Amino acid sequence: MGTAMAVLLARSGHEVWLWARRPEFIAELAGSRENARYLPGVPLPEPIRLTSDPEQAARGSDLIVAAIPSSYLRATLRAVAGAIPPGVPALSVIKGIEQGSLLRPSQVIREELGPRPITVLSGPSHAEEIARGLPASVVVAGESPELNVLIRDELTTGRFRVYSNPDAVGVELGGALKNVIGVAAGICDGLGFGDNAKAGLLTRGLAEMTRFGTALGASPATFLGLAGVGDLITTCFSPFGRNRALGDRIGRGETLEQIEASTPKVAEGVPTCRGVDAMARQLGIEMPITAALREILFESKPPLEAVSELMERQTKD
Numbered sequence: 001m002g003t004a005m006a007v008l009l010a011r012s013g014h015e016v017w018l019w020a021r022r023p024e025f026i027a028e029l030a031g032s033r034e035n036a037r038y039l040p041g042v043p044l045p046e047p048i049r050l051t052s053d054p055e056q057a058a059r060g061s062d063l064i065v066a067a068i069p070s071s072y073l074r075a076t077l078r079a080v081a082g083a084i085p086p087g088v089p090a091l092s093v094i095k096g097i098e099q100g101s102l103l104r105p106s107q108v109i110r111e112e113l114g115p116r117p118i119t120v121l122s123g124p125s126h127a128e129e130i131a132r133g134l135p136a137s138v139v140v141a142g143e144s145p146e147l148n149v150l151i152r153d154e155l156t157t158g159r160f161r162v163y164s165n166p167d168a169v170g171v172e173l174g175g176a177l178k179n180v181i182g183v184a185a186g187i188c189d190g191l192g193f194g195d196n197a198k199a200g201l202l203t204r205g206l207a208e209m210t211r212f213g214t215a216l217g218a219s220p221a222t223f224l225g226l227a228g229v230g231d232l233i234t235t236c237f238s239p240f241g242r243n244r245a246l247g248d249r250i251g252r253g254e255t256l257e258q259i260e261a262s263t264p265k266v267a268e269g270v271p272t273c274r275g276v277d278a279m280a281r282q283l284g285i286e287m288p289i290t291a292a293l294r295e296i297l298f299e300s301k302p303p304l305e306a307v308s309e310l311m312e313r314q315t316k317d
């Protein structure tokens with residue numbers, strides 16, 4: 001997603017420094033002018049400059065874009081914090097929740113990089129499609145309406161439409177929560193279930209996402225927008241989505257350990273499931289799909305058994 005954002009910004013006339021932690025990876029990108037590992041076939045336009053030196057990347061910048069998987073976010077930011085000029089606004093495109101602290105990525109960014117305006121971008125936004133210039137619509141949200149509008153206007157192109165939404169908590173949580181339902185949707189596919197099962201899962205998954213979000217202060221309407229149902233559709237139906245693909249393999253009988261050992265792609269739904277399930281239990285929020293997924297992923301419950309239990313459980317009414 002970091003590379004896709006760099007391509008998007010470069011195409012709309014911005015000077016971009018793309019930073020990555022490992023010098024070997026930057027050398028690979030510089031040699032081929034392509035991120036062959038994650039975005040094969042997408043040439044990196046000339047205005048993108050590459051570095052593994054955070055000072056070189058951040059010096060004189062107007063905006064820092066953070067696209068780091070939530071599990072590595074805090075450690076990575078801590079390592080580069082000294083190089084990030086104070087007060088420069090940040091845009092987070094991260095969709096997850098930090099393990100342990102259960103903080104949203106924007107909260108981790110604020111803790112590690114100090115006070116600065118932060119906007120989050122979410123919605124149906126597969127990096128593979130954005131980088132190829134296929135149409136996408138997303139939403140930005142944050143505490144600074146001026147920054148949201150500036151980012152909206154700077155990022156909007158004939159192929160990329162950006163809305164702004166005052167509900168920063170809802171937009172950021174929507175992006176995290178849909179990953180959990182995305183893994184569950186993949187399990188449905190892997191088990192060979194049909195359209196009825198998947199539609200039921202998405203609808204009840206959205207209800208669960210909305211219940212969790214509103215308990216944390218989000219507006220329920222946000223979950224009916226791009227950052228909620230919009231991203232849920234993309235994630236649950238995508239042939240290449242990481243969360244759906246991981247779930248599909250679980251449904252076909254592989255274990256989480258086997259899958260994680262075989263792919264470098266990070267499926268945010270895995271740590272997010274653990275974190276959201278823990279928070280839901282702490283706060284007394286009913287999240288049966290998330291709880292069933294926790295049992296499948298981390299407690300070796302056979303998926304078919306979890307499905308039967310979900311279908312037959314007592315409902316409160």
Ligand code: 13P
Pocket residue numbers: 095123124125126127179182231234235236238240241242243244
């Ligand atoms: P997936 O790769 O799981 O589909 O998640 C990417 C995403 O957030 C698309 O909006």
